[in-house]
Amino acid sequence: MPESAPVIETERLILRPPQHSDFDDIFAMWSDIKVVRHVTGNAFTKEEAWARLLRSVGHWTLMGFGYWVVSEKHSGKFLGEVGFGQYKRGIDPAFDEAPEIGWMLTVSSQGQGYATEAVRAALQWADTRWPEAEVVCIISPENAASLALARKCAFAQSRTTSYKGKPTVVFQRKAHSAP
Numbered sequence: 001m002p003e004s005a006p007v008i009e010t011e012r013l014i015l016r017p018p019q020h021s022d023f024d025d026i027f028a029m030w031s032d033i034k035v036v037r038h039v040t041g042n043a044f045t046k047e048e049a050w051a052r053l054l055r056s057v058g059h060w061t062l063m064g065f066g067y068w069v070v071s072e073k074h075s076g077k078f079l080g081e082v083g084f085g086q087y088k089r090g091i092d093p094a095f096d097e098a099p100e101i102g103w104m105l106t107v108s109s110q111g112q113g114y115a116t117e118a119v120r121a122a123l124q125w126a127d128t129r130w131p132e133a134e135v136v137c138i139i140s141p142e143n144a145a146s147l148a149l150a151r152k153c154a155f156a157q158s159r160t161t162s163y164k165g166k167p168t169v170v171f172q173r174k175a176h177s178a179p
Contacts (some may be wrong), residue, residue: 004060005156015069015082022069029046031045032107038142052144067091070105078107084122085122089163095136099126100137101126101136103119115145116152139171155171
């Protein structure tokens with residue numbers, strides 16, 4: 001059985017496994033078009049947000065990795081999610097076996113360095129778990145903030161492709177690249 005999700009603390013944040021009680025916050029974030037415009041392009045329904053929560057828990061249960069809920073340490077306020085997935089996306093050439101990192105923060109949490117802090121903490125965890133692995137991420141070419149964050153965290157653009165009919169940039173981070 002895979003290990004349970006660890007709790008990671010940074011200077012300002014707590015990254016913890018998702019729980020049933022996080023659903024309302026996850027739904028609010030994923031149903032905000034300002035948040036998802038570059039990822040899905042559509043606000044999530046309750047059903048889609050529920051499936052997202054179940055997928056996050058399922059990753060930890062089956063794979064031993066997944067997404068954390070990111071909250072502010074001093075207030076406990078929900079800020080978003082960061083973590084790793086294995087999605088079998090079918091992008092060619094495939095990177096299905098590589099750890100794929102992703103992040104999403106609420107509108108009110110953006111622009112304060114929380115994403116950088118959370119992604120760096122997740123990558124430090126990844127460097128311990130997968131010391132020889134390259135980590136990948138995919139980003140819409142229109143998502144300037146995420147493109148900048150990926151570069152800040154030692155990701156390099158490897159190629160452009162299409163995912164679900166939309167232009168997508170694939171980034172890779174070499175094993176043990178210090179973010």
